[in-house]
Amino acid sequence: xxxxxxxxxxxxxxxxxxxxxxxxxxxxxxxxxxxxxxxxxxxxxxxxxxxxxxxxxxxxxxxxxxxxxxxxxxxxxxxxxxxxxxxxxxxxxxxxxxxxxxxxxxxxxxxxxxxxxxxxxxxxxxxxxxxxxxxxxxxxxxxxxxxxxxxxxxxxxxxxxxxxxxxxxxxxxxxxxxxxxxxxxxxxxxxxxxxxxxxxxxxxxxxxxxxxxxxxxxxxxxxxxxxxxxxxxxxxxxxxxxxxxxxxxxxxxxxxxxxxxx
Numbered sequence: 001x002x003x004x005x006x007x008x009x010x011x012x013x014x015x016x017x018x019x020x021x022x023x024x025x026x027x028x029x030x031x032x033x034x035x036x037x038x039x040x041x042x043x044x045x046x047x048x049x050x051x052x053x054x055x056x057x058x059x060x061x062x063x064x065x066x067x068x069x070x071x072x073x074x075x076x077x078x079x080x081x082x083x084x085x086x087x088x089x090x091x092x093x094x095x096x097x098x099x100x101x102x103x104x105x106x107x108x109x110x111x112x113x114x115x116x117x118x119x120x121x122x123x124x125x126x127x128x129x130x131x132x133x134x135x136x137x138x139x140x141x142x143x144x145x146x147x148x149x150x151x152x153x154x155x156x157x158x159x160x161x162x163x164x165x166x167x168x169x170x171x172x173x174x175x176x177x178x179x180x181x182x183x184x185x186x187x188x189x190x191x192x193x194x195x196x197x198x199x200x201x202x203x204x205x206x207x208x209x210x211x212x213x214x215x216x217x218x219x220x221x222x223x224x225x226x227x228x229x230x231x232x233x234x235x236x237x238x239x240x241x242x243x244x245x246x247x248x249x250x251x252x253x254x255x256x257x258x259x260x261x262x
Contacts, residue, residue, distance in 0.1 A: 001121045002100035004163065005042065006202055007034045012167045013057055014204060016125055019044050020100035026050070027118065027125045028165050030057040032064035048096035050103075051075035051084070052127025053112040058165060072096055074105075078114035090116060108153065110146025111136035117153065123161045123205070126153060131164045132206040133189075134172030135217040137259065143252040147220070150251075154208065154218055161205040169193050169203040172215075175261045179216040179228045179254065186214040216254055220247035229253040 007015040009030050016027040017038050024044040028051060029035050039046055049071055051059050062073060062082040074094060077087030086094070090107025103120035108129045117126040128136035129146070130153050138146050173190045180186055189210070193203050212218050219225045226245040232253050 004123065004205075005038055006204070007038050008167075008202075009034050009061075010057055014163070014165055014167065014202065015061075016163050017042075017044070018098075018100055020098060023047050023098035023100070025096050025098055025100070026065070027163075028052055028058040028127060029061035029065060030059070032061035035061060035065060036068070046071060047098045048072040048074060050096070050118050050125065051081050052117060052125070052129075052165070053115040054079035054081055055112070055128070058127060076112075076114035076116050079112060088116060094118075106152060108149035110138050110141040110143075110149045113140040115141075115149070119156060119160070122157070122159065123163060124153065124156060124208075125163050127165050129153065129164075130162060130211065130215075130217075131166065131172055132162070132169040132203055132211070133176050133193075133215050134168060134258065135215075135255070138255060143255050144248050146255070147248050147251040150217060154212065156208060158207070158209045158212070160208045162207060162211065163205050167202060167204070169206075170197055175258050176214060176216050178261065179257075180219065180222065180224045182224050183214060189214050217251060220250040220254070221245075225254070226250055229257075232257050 002018050002020040005017040009015050013030045015029050018025050022045055024046050025048040026035055059082050066083050072086055073084045074086040075081035075084045088105050090105050092105040093102045095102045103118045106117040108115050108117045111128045129149055196203055216225050229250045
């Protein structure tokens with residue numbers, strides 16, 4: 001197992017610094033300065049950069065980090081990643097020359113066309129695919145791809161610690177409550193998160209156990225979630241979907257609803 005340092009960055013990003021002994025790797029460095037500060041403070045040697053996808057707030061610091069030292073840069077082969085040396089497709093097991101062991105690479109398209117997640121030591125680093133209480137917007141992929149990606153992540157052990165890349169939990173849970181107001185575990189989570197944010201604490205990591213119990217995007221077969229999706233669609237639309245409630249259709253309705261939710 002390795003240690004993990006949370007590095008707040010930009011407006012609401014989290015950069016994750018993974019370290020064992022004196023060696024470290026960094027996931028999605030949207031900017032370099034806070035990473036360099038953490039490395040100096042904890043006296044760590046950075047060995048590699050892991051990128052989940054090509055958006056600037058996830059790789060904006062790569063150029064500065066590699067200017068200071070030679071680094072391997074891992075990322076999705078089908079996306080434009082700064083100074084990438086190790087293009088990945090998903091399905092690989094990588095060892096980025098550190099003391100923390102191998103990481104499994106998981107292909108999770110949807111937010112972008114070739115988004116990746118990294119899993120090891122019971123921890124999942126999933127960028128903008130799965131969020132605490134929600135999921136990423138579908139920009140380059142399709143809702144069906146995003147649904148399948150989330151299902152792929154949900155197959156990991158329930159105790160998996162989930163490290164996503166943004167502090168979106170309060171907003172996500174407001175939407176979750178609109179979808180599934182009868183969920184007692186969700187209501188308790190809303191209160192816990194409100195207390196944490198009032199104290200300035202990060203709401204991450206979460207776990208797959210918590211997400212499966214309270215995240216509507218992982219609960220597309222839950223009766224109350226389905227009923228909310230049906231109401232959102234309206235009765236005039238149901239004839240389009242003979243197999244409704246197909247969970248992929250439920251997911252698509254929820255994702256479109258969340259895009260407009262305030």
